[in-house]
Amino acid sequence: MSRIVIITGANSGIGKAAAQKFALEGDHVIMACRSIQRSRTIQQALIRNTGNNDITLMQLDISSFASIQQFVQQFTERFEQLDLLIHNAAYLKHGEPRYLLSEDDIELSFATNVVGPYLLTQLLLPQLGKAKQPAILHACTTNIKHFFDPKRQIEFDNMRGEYANQRIFNSYKLYGDSKMALFLLTIKLAEQVKEQRIRVNALQINRVKLSPETIANLSARYRILARLQNPTSQPPSSMADLYYDICTSTNYRDINGSLINHRGIVMKAATSEKPHPFQLIRYLTSDQYYPAYATNRTYLDQVWDFCEQATDTILSKQI
Incomplete structure (x- = not known):
């Protein structure tokens, strides 16, 4: 029996490559995407390329509570259980000059990258609990390395624009903060659902071709940087293979x-929140430690x- 797999943001980049990987392995892939119109062509191409007709496209704006609720209602009406939930979609808009809610x-980076995934997971726990080997995967990035700086903090007092x-607004920093928050959520959620197997x-995604x-x-500056880095970056399929593994x-x-x-x-935690200079160099140049x-x-x-x-x-209301 094939697994039921939800992949958010499955219409481009790593999400698209992951949808293809799981479909090639015979799984039933749910492409949870914000724009049905833009994603329909991708869905049809994936069906042709994989020979797997079980690729379902469903609308989901992970930053919207209403959209999440509607998605879950439609999913549970069609599917008895959920085997794998992959939170791949992210709000990444480096250079955005405005603080957006x-x-x-909720600040848009956190609404999309943290709170939305939390809510979707909570609402789908009953379906995950019915699977034999259920798993949840969060897509984080090397941006969390900035938290080796002991002064770096997530500004939870400003999550609603207070x-x-x-305060100085920096979309790149907020993206990194949201990805650290997502990793923190990973640890906490694992503790909460351990008894449910x-x-x-x-x-931690590293230098993938955008x-x-x-x-x-x-923004123009970050577009230039991305285009300079793309030729030497890993293809999305390399991360998709890791999603699968x-x-x-x-x-x-x-x-x-x-x-x-x-x-x-599997990475290890650094031994100190305030590493001395030689430790800091070791942590920053290694890919085996997180802050x-x-x-x-x-x-x-x-x-x-x-x-x-x-x-x-x-x-x-779910209780």
Whole structure:
């Protein structure tokens, strides 16, 4: 029996490559995409290329609570269970000059990259619980290395724009903050669903060739950088293969609440939140360590509490 796999943002880049990989392996792929119109052609091409007709396109704007609820309702009406949930979609708009809020009044990077994935996961836990070997995968990035700086903090007091007009806005920083928050969510969620046999891990994506759609979202400066880096960057298929291995291989069957690097190696936490200079150089030049910031229980609880409070009205109705 084929697995049921949801991949958010499956119409371009790594998400598209992952949809093809899972489809080639005979799985039923749910392409959860914001634009049905733009994604329909991709869906049809994937069906032709893989010979797998079980590629379903469903509308999902992961930054919108209403869209998430509608997606879950439609999914549960059609599918009895869910085997794999891959949070691949992300808001990446480096150089955006404005502080933007989602329709639910949450900073857009966090609404898309953190709170939306949290809500979607919570609403789909009953379906994941019915699978034999359920797994959740979060797509993180090397941007979290900035948290080796002991001064770096996630500004949870500004998640709804409380200080939008008083603090310097940096979309690149917010993207990195949201990806660290997603990794913190990975660790916390793994603890929460361990008894349900659901594995939760994150992949640290490193220098992957960006799609034309992603590059178009960047400011002029970042577009130039992306085009200079693209020729020497890894193809999206390399990360798609890792998506598949982490979710399905027996090599990762006992791995839970972990960050895995682009070579498929389970990473370790740095030993100090304030490393001395030689330690810092070692951490920054290695691909085997992540900042100790992610092991701090205060920060872990902050992410969880924020997501919980932001979605409380919706989730309380599910009890």
